[in-house]
Amino acid sequence: MNEQEFRQKQSLPYEAKLKHAEQRAWEFYDAVDSCHVSVGGLDSITLLLWLRSIGIDVPAISVSQLEDKSIQEIHKDLGIVPLKAIKSKATVLKEFGFPVISKQVAGKIALLQNPTDKNKTVRNAIITGDCGKQGGYRKGTRMRLPQKWLNLFGGPENDKYGTDYQTAPFLVSNKCCYYLKEKPCNDWARIHKSSPYLGLMASEGGQREMALVRNGCNYYGKTVTRSAPFAIFSRQDLLQLALDLEVPVPKIYGEIVRDPDGTLRTTRAQRTGCSMCGFGIHLEKRPHRFDRLREDNPKEWHYWMYDVGWGEVLDYIGVGWEDIPK
Known part of the structure; x- marks a missing residue:
């Protein structure tokens, strides 16, 4: 699938996208010896339940300890296999730097x-x-x-x-995902000789978009084999599917509601990740993810902000955190 074809498929109606996703999911299931679902937040929870709804019932894995407690509860209810991170969150930040x-x-x-x-x-x-x-x-x-x-x-x-650029008083790194999520999941997949279904969507932008547009929904590489059936989905498609399947929505997201103009959204977090992840925080309106953490788990918020040093990092990049947004 070239980029033009991929973009065309992104403009398909919702029902057509579902049919396309089902074809790609079964195509992958038939092509590999063994497969599983890598689960995190709402997107991949929806993927897991959708795969089960079309008859693909395979193991699901997650480093659940990294997720919000409300997500962990749903993982447990769904029978998702919990994995352990290679290093602790605090250790990764200390050794490599802040994301x-x-x-x-x-x-x-x-x-x-x-x-x-x-x-x-x-x-x-x-x-x-x-x-x-x-x-x-x-x-x-x-x-x-x-x-x-x-x-x-x-x-x-x-x-x-000969510039006059500042030197940050802290280290920065993108290695946290590798040690906390990617390596544990990759190790499990290697041991079980299994390939993953992932809840990735090109509409999320960034490196994910580039990789999905370039490689398509199903990718069979020398070192990486994976399926992303929802690659052509928009956020609206994903939320509509979650409603259709009556997916249990973790508390951190709030509820899925439809605005007067027909747009679907979650009433709290739109995206989630590790409680200490700062990728994209500078783009969020308040209350942002750390504000919600303060509301849901004040002790953990205090630990990350003051003990680990996230407060200093947010101050440096110009993101408010210490005051309580109204």
Whole structure:
């Protein structure tokens, strides 16, 4: 499926998308020796129950301890196999750094904060957009960090480039997902020789969108084999399916409601993840995810904000947290 075909399928009516998803799900089921569902929040809970509704009843796994308590309760009710993270959340933050802005941006900042001879060319591209010999001498590429983040995190390179960028008083990293979720799930899959169904949608944007558009719903690679039946779904499609299936909605999301213009939304969180994840926090209106954590679990909020240092991180990137939003 090329990009044009993928975009066309994204514009299909809801019922047609469901039929397409069912075809892809069964195609994957028949193509691999064994498969399972990797479950997190509402999207993948909906995926699990939808797969069961069409007759694909396979094991479901999750590092449930990372999720909100209301999600953990539903995982338990659905019989999802709980896995353990490789490292604790606090250990990952201490060893590698805080997950802020986005996975892509955090990865670039981590390179700037950990300079070596081997990453010198990449660091130059992150600062200037110029890729050098290894990148075909391309200039002004998207490798360059947006100026806003260079101003805050480009400090380690000041001597070389004569800039006046700040140096953050904390480390940044995109490695948390690997140690907390990806590796435990990948290890389980390898031991059981199983390939996953994932609740990914291209409409979420970012790196996920690029990967799904490039590789399609089902991907059979040398090192990665996976199915994302909902790849062409919009958020509205996913929420409509959750309503159709009467999916149990975790408390952290609130309820699924329909606005006067017909748009579906959840009344609390629109997306969830680890309680200490900061990817995208700068884009959220208040009350944001950490505000909701404060409401639901004040002790955990206090731990992350004050003991671990998330408060300092949020202050640095200009995100309010200490006051209580009205």
